[in-house]
Every structure is written in C-alpha cells, then in structure tokens.
Amino acid sequence: MIVPIAQTLCITTDALLGYDAQSQDDMITKKIFDRMVEFEDVSNPGRSKLRGCEYLAEEANKNPMNYDVVLKYVQNVAGLSYYIDMEGLLSDEPERAKTILEDGIRKGINIIRYCNDSKKINKAHYALAWIYIHMKDYDNAREHVNVLPGLEGHCIREELNMSLVFFEQGFDAMKESAVEFNKLLFDVIAQQIQTLSTHYCYFGSIDEAIEICDWCEAVLQSYSAKPEFVTDTLSWVLRKFYFSKMSAYLRAGENEKAKEICDAYLNEVKEKGTFSDEEYCSIEKEFREQIYIL
Numbered sequence: 453m454i455v456p457i458a459q460t461l462c463i464t465t466d467a468l469l470g471y472d473a474q475s476q477d478d479m480i481t482k483k484i485f486d487r488m489v490e491f492e493d494v495s496n497p498g499r500s501k502l503r504g505c506e507y508l509a510e511e512a513n514k515n516p517m518n519y520d521v522v523l524k525y526v527q528n529v530a531g532l533s534y535y536i537d538m539e540g541l542l543s544d545e546p547e548r549a550k551t552i553l554e555d556g557i558r559k560g561i562n563i564i565r566y567c568n569d570s571k572k573i574n575k576a577h578y579a580l581a582w583i584y585i586h587m588k589d590y591d592n593a594r595e596h597v598n599v600l601p602g603l604e605g606h607c608i609r610e611e612l613n614m615s616l617v618f619f620e621q622g623f624d625a626m627k628e629s630a631v632e633f634n635k636l637l638f639d640v641i642a643q644q645i646q647t648l649s650t651h652y653c654y655f656g657s658i659d660e661a662i663e664i665c666d667w668c669e670a671v672l673q674s675y676s677a678k679p680e681f682v683t684d685t686l687s688w689v690l691r692k693f694y695f696s697k698m699s700a701y702l703r704a705g706e707n708e709k710a711k712e713i714c715d716a717y718l719n720e721v722k723e724k725g726t727f728s729d730e731e732y733c734s735i736e737k738e739f740r741e742q743i744y745i746l
Contacts, residue, residue: 481520484511494734497745498535502542505532505552512559519567522559523575529556530579531746533586556583574600610636634681642689645671649693653700661700668693687726691735695744702742714739
C-alpha cells in the first residue's frame with residue numbers, strides 16, 4: 453500500500469517513510485568536509501591542495517546532486533589553479549593539470565545550470581572566474597565576473613532592508629538589522645583589503661606597498677572599534693595582510709623590518725589566543741618559512 457498512499461498524498465515514498473534526504477546529504481557533507489583536514493600540509497600547500505582536489509573529485513562524482521560537495525570541489529580547483537599558474541605545480545604533467553581544471557569548470561557550470569541556490573551559483577561563478585584567470589582565458593573569466601553582483605548600482609538589498617525593518621518594526625529592530633548588514637559589509641571590505649594589499653605588496657614599490665598597507669590597517673582598526681560589526685573573517689584577513697606586508701619588506705631587502713612584522717604578529721595572536729595550538733603552529737611555519745597559503 454505504500455506506493456498508492458504516497459500517490460494519493462502527492463508525496464514521495466521517502467517522505468512517507470520519514471526519510472529525510474536533506475539530513476542524509478548534510479551528514480555526507482559534514483563527513484567529507486571533516487576529512488579535508490587530513491590533506492592539509494603547511495610545508496607544501498600546493499600538493500596539499502592537489503590531494504584535497506583528488507579526494508573531492510571522487511566524492512563529487514559519487515554525490516553529483518550534493519551541490520555543497522560539488523561546489524567545495526570547484527572552489528578547491530580554483531585554489532589549485534593558483535599553484536598551477538603561479539608556483540609551477542604539475543608543470544611536468546600539463547595534461548593532468550588541464551584535466552583537473554577542465555573537470556572543475558564542467559562541474560562549476562553544472563552548479564550554475566541546475567542548482568536553485570543563488571548563493572551557490574554566485575560562488576561557482578566566482579570560482580570559475582579564478583580558474584579561467586589562471587588558465588589565461590581572460591574572455592571566459594570576464595563572462596563569469598560580469599554576472600556577479602556589483603557595487604555600481606548602489607541598490608543593495610541589505611541597505612534597503614534596514615529601512616524596511618525600521619518602518620515596519622521600529623528603531624530597535626533596525627539596529628539588529630544594521631548589525632547583520634555591517635557584518636556582511638565587513639566581509640566584503642576584508643576581501644577587498646586582502647586583494648589590494650596582496651597585489652601592492654607583491655608587485656608595487658615598497659613605498660606604494662606601505663602606503664596602501666597603512667590605509668588598509670586604518671580601515672581594519674576603524675571597523676574593529678565596533679566589534680559587533682566584525683566577523684571571524686578579521687583573523688583571516690589580518691593573517692594575509694601581515695604576511696603580505698612582511699613579504700613586501702623581504703622583496704625590498706629589508707629583512708630586519710620583515711622580521712619585526714613577523715614577530716609582532718605571531719606574538720599578538722599567541723597572546724590573544726586567536727588560534728588553536730595546532731593552527732598557531734601551522735601559521736608560525738607559514739610566516740617563518742614565507743610559505744604563501746591560500
């Protein structure tokens with residue numbers, strides 16, 4: 453009687469029997485994401501990213517409709533594309549590199565075509581843009597960049613929503629809405645600061661790099677004055693920011709200044725307990741050995 457009952461109620465047999473497909477997907481996703489920790493190796497981040505991609509490729513093929521897993525794979529391929537392009541990873545195996553990048557593109561396009569979650573779709577566009585950039589296919593990269601939300605219209609949903617909440621529920625409710633809006637805004641600014649400081653510190657003159665770093669640092673300090681507006685992204689962007697600043701001085705041959713920045717950052721995060729002991733050891737190795745990790 454199970455099938456006719458399900459048909460009469462217009463539900464699936466799984467739903468009739470209490471099977472929660474989403475819960476199963478969530479369990480699979482958590483198990484896969486937890487396993488990713490095993491592939492982390494601060495001494496060789498490129499190879500670490502490669503092993504993670506190979507593992508996720510298998511899981512994505514086994515779970516093609518689990519878009520969390522498939523997106524994680526595409527994002528890892530985007531990260532791997534940096535090491536292939538900038539660090540020469542797999543330079544002795546170009547066909548293998550090409551196969552991985554093309555597979556990431558295919559799976560990213562499938563997310564864009566078939567997933568109903570706009571956030572995942574945007575993240576797929578973002579990852580594909582980076583893959584194409586590192587493949588030197590700038591036209592395809594631009595196509596994915598151009599469909600992402602931009603700032604030029606100033607018609608931001610979250611900003612208007614604050615006014616909507618104010619008129620509908622009052623000032624106290626609006627203050628809560630403002631906190632959530634500014635957290636999202638901080639994450640955008642943090643990403644911009646990381647990108648800006650990285651490019652200036654690696655490719656600009658030392659004077660340009662320090663000038664932009666001083667400005668970026670002032671922005672971060674200003675935001676940090678309102679801790680309720682700051683997210684966990686702060687620890688990540690500070691880590692990348694000081695690594696870039698240290699690298700700028702190293703590139704300019706000012707090794708003592710670079711060491712000062714390295715020591716000051718590591719001492720600060722250790723005193724504040726920003727990271728776990730295991731994370732701190734990894735970050736210390738990253739700074740001491742100047743290993744850039746995405």
